[in-house]
Amino acid sequence: MKQIALFERGIDPTPLVEMSGDYGQNHYYIKREDMIPFSFGGNKARKAAEFYKEIKKCGADVVMTYGSNSSNHCRVIANMACAMGLDCHIISPQENREILYNTRMVEEFGAVIETCPVTEVSETIDRRVEAYKQEGRNPFFILGGGHGNPGTRACVNTYREIAAYEEQKEICFDYIFHASGTGTTQAGLVSGKLLTEDRKRKCGQTVGEKKIVGISIARSEERGREVVRQSIEEYLGSEYQTLYREEELIFTDAYCMGGYGKYNQDVQKTIEEVMAKDGIPMDSTYVGKAFYGMKRYLEEHQIQGKNILFLHTGGAPLFFDLMDKKWETERRQA
């Protein structure tokens, strides 16, 4: 079977395992979305699989998206377009132009990268989409970070895999923690939970007290929550009114540690601990930060003896950027 057929027939459930390290007085499990076997995996690969179907359906010949050219999203989309034999056009903000491993890969996949000031993003996108159409081409535009219904649907699948694991192993997770950025992952998990639990209730089954906690990696609580809620509303459609409950949406900005991508020594220590004890790489922008945030959250809320699931959302190439930075700093200090 061809590699890209992975997207055609749907992704296999990602590994879910108990962690070996002692990260506090709870039972820790981890779901490895970083092990989706395409372009270093991660939630962007999971979302891409859904966009793949949409792109095929409408017969697009150029895949367009928005995002930093050093992002996981742009790497995966550029890689997918390349693998599909399609052109890829990325609109990227002029600001924040770090050259990371993701940036180099995006270039190697042959994507066209068009930069513009962040204030002119939507005009630039509109203009470029129009220009392609004028040329008689059929562009498919994917929102930044794989936001939107196909992205949410992808993460509903993640929740379904978690629920299937619980059923099979006769275990209930009390908490699911994950890094929350554009909010699509959280919207998918919460929607998945609402739909699954509704079905269980209708069959007279009891449902657990599971909480899904999004650790914000940049956004404020107010804005972050609202975006997640909107995505849930968009995804659930007519079922939103009956299924959605405010208290299902837990989103905390207490562990942003100075904002997007900001370096923090405690996060770095946590990443080294997880790598040493469990052999699992984490980056410092998303996953390591969220894992560290989870540890603090559990301490601060005095949560003990619970089954905790951490969702590893990917970003493997960023792990190597972090190592490079550490080495560079050490060399400079030596």
Ligand SMILES: *Cc1c(COP(=O)(O)O)cnc(C)c1O
């Ligand atoms: C994009 C990303 C996230 C955030 O996911 P959202 O769906 O945007 O909230 C988390 N972790 C990694 C590694 C990511 O690349």
